[in-house]
Amino acid sequence: MRDTPTRRTYLKRASAVAAAGLVAGCSGDTDASAGQSSSTDSTGTETTTEAETTNETDTETDTQESYTASMRPMGEVTFDAVPEDVFAVFPQYADMAVALGHGDALNAVYVPEMSGTTMNHYYERLDGVSFDWEGLVDPLADGLGKEMLFELDSDVHLADPAWVSTQEGWDAADADELGAQVAPWFGNFYSGTNGSPPEGYRDGYDYYTLWDMFGHVADVFRERERYEALRAVHEDLVSTIRSNLPPKEDRPTAVRATYSAGNETFWTYHLNEPGYWLADTRPLGATDAFADQNWSGLWGTVDFEALAEADPDVILHLWGMTPNYSMEETMSALRDHPVGSQLTAVEEGRVYPAGMRYQGPIMNLFQLEMGAKQLYPEQFGEWPEYTDGEPYPEIPEEERLFSRADVAGAVNGDL
Template sequence: MPDNKTEHERPTRRDYLIYGGGVVSSTLLAGCTSDSDSSTGTSDGTDSTPTDTPTATPTATPAGTEETETKTATPEDKGYSATISPVGTVDFESVPESVFTVFSQYTDMAVALGHGDAVNAMYVPKMAGTTMNHYYHHLTGVDFEWEGLYDPLNAGIPKEKLYSLDSDIHLVDPAWVSTQNNWSEDDAAEIAEQVAPWFGNFYSGTHDSPPEGYDDYEFYNLWELFDRVSQVFDKRDRYNALAQVHTDLVETIQNDLPPVEDRPTAVRVSIAADGESFYTYHLNKPGYWLADTRPLGAVDAFEAQNWDGLWGEVDFELMAETDPDVILHLWGITPARSMDEMRSTLQDHPVGRTLSAVKNDRVYAQGMRYQGPIMNLFQMEMTAKQLYPDRFGEWPMYSDGERYPDIPADEQLFNRQRVADIINGEN
């Protein structure tokens, strides 16, 4: 895209958002653009809650309160800041009221921090928004209005649209943006200067290499990334409270896992449109796209497969040769994929019907890889029940169009009301 600054010249927003770091420079349901993600896991590969040592210290909202007014900077109130790689530090004089997102993990973070109504864009709003509300249905007072949002997947990310939306913050990685069609580092820098800062980290998703010029790029796990986004909204109290729920959930699961030799083999797949092959994903590699499977320690039936990124494509013959105990159908709980059709395809296929997971009725609906903190809690619970029903309770059979199932209170792995209270500012 040509650099056309003169066409868009206007006062910058440095009275409102002060950009401190500087920009240093549809395969959605298969891999969703370039598969890059990162999570700094623990030594055993789990995606644990990080030690709370942020590089920027914003002013937090007191616990149990809700911000209802835009803060105005005064000599006594110098605002706050947030820091993320590769952007650097961004200084804020007030909380963003209009937020541009692409991947739904950032949208879910905004909802978790009480600012879902500020979001003006998200990839595939109907699919992602409906799926998010499948989970939010179980959280009193939490929902997400996705209708009417701009869709950067179908409509693209033209620079002119970002001027038109006039967002207060772009929760997007400028390194990733610079690799998109008709974008360059100069274009990303222009938007940061003339519209609003970028604030995102894409290549932590799968630990792929960022573009040239980003030698100091840092990788974060999902909850470290959420910590940094919470600084943007000056809501680190909510991050801390939700991070504790996550820590407790991981401990609940990992303290009751069977020995490795007794764990099932599993694959995470989505079936190709022709019904003759599968897009397949690793379970335990680094990256926040795997924040809901890695902590569960199942045996990855395709661990020996080396793909360019976290996903590849296999046919029925290789699936039969591997013959996993459990098939996790990614996107199965979303409107974009049909579990009924998936099961019919497997049952009707001469090789598919011989798979152990099919014969034993262990083909399960999964959620989305682009998960934020709320989604992560539900998807981790979901997967724990699908992999280890003897330990964590049976996963209810899921049919197309249903919400996340009702789980009996004594079989829930985290407290829904506690999560809702945190999101609603009642923690």
């Protein structure tokens, strides 16, 4: 393993680089630039490639030897040692690293304070699990800069080279060059929506579920045992939810939306389409109040009148559990609005905080439980009151839908 600089060393060096005018790129700190406009919806069925999830190097040896991990679009990637410096853009990969016991290896994540705080809101309920995000680099703060990646000198880049090739100042050749000179890419962005990757990457591009993708990342860290333990928890949780769902005709109508107070509109998202961005809503099977809307991707914008026409029973406010939004202010704005105040979800107090669509495996477990209680309180128990800025609410043990001890044990290596 190379002698790499720490992330704090990088921060000092990056300041000098920036002063010299070498770091360049467009602003990337908005939700849209973080991928919202980079892909389009696909009607294709989500596919998995279970054969690729097999890691042939789980056997411990006394001497270090190379091993491989495989995922499209990269194909088979060879590692000389388990990565000790790990670059991630989106927090689903950071959550995967934490879940596999390698959170300390991370040197970057998108908007660290937002991502890290949100992740720790969930980790608060897991003994011995936390994420130290302070000092991490925000990879999109000034655009995805090549100089930044050279300076970080990571052992692996948990990002999709197809997506990287679409960023300002990048093309496929740039992505290939950096992957060869610094460290390999290992990510799959377009499975988030099953959207179409850029030309040049479309042949052989596979779509993965969140948990299959997590399995491939587990192979990078040689952590199949942790992965299998967590996947078992997920499979049990999904089985519990599906076996207790009411008949379709008795399920509530719902929207997944983010309120933009500045222009009184809502970013809206489908609930049941393919892609790992919907890994926390699709298993819940609620009736999508905007299912007939054909947006350019999985999202669109609607005004109060359009939302009132759909009039969902439940509004799941995406980003509501992050520090970027105040549910108290959102509810106050809805109640004070002449149309918003008449929405059924507002009148009945069924506007709930939701998490992030950039969810990794641990986040997914909590967000599935959260959504099940918000949508189906009679089947899964009431969702407790949530206070802005607080961790995920403490739920009595008998009302939990998955074992916190089993998750914490897997993360902490107590298997």
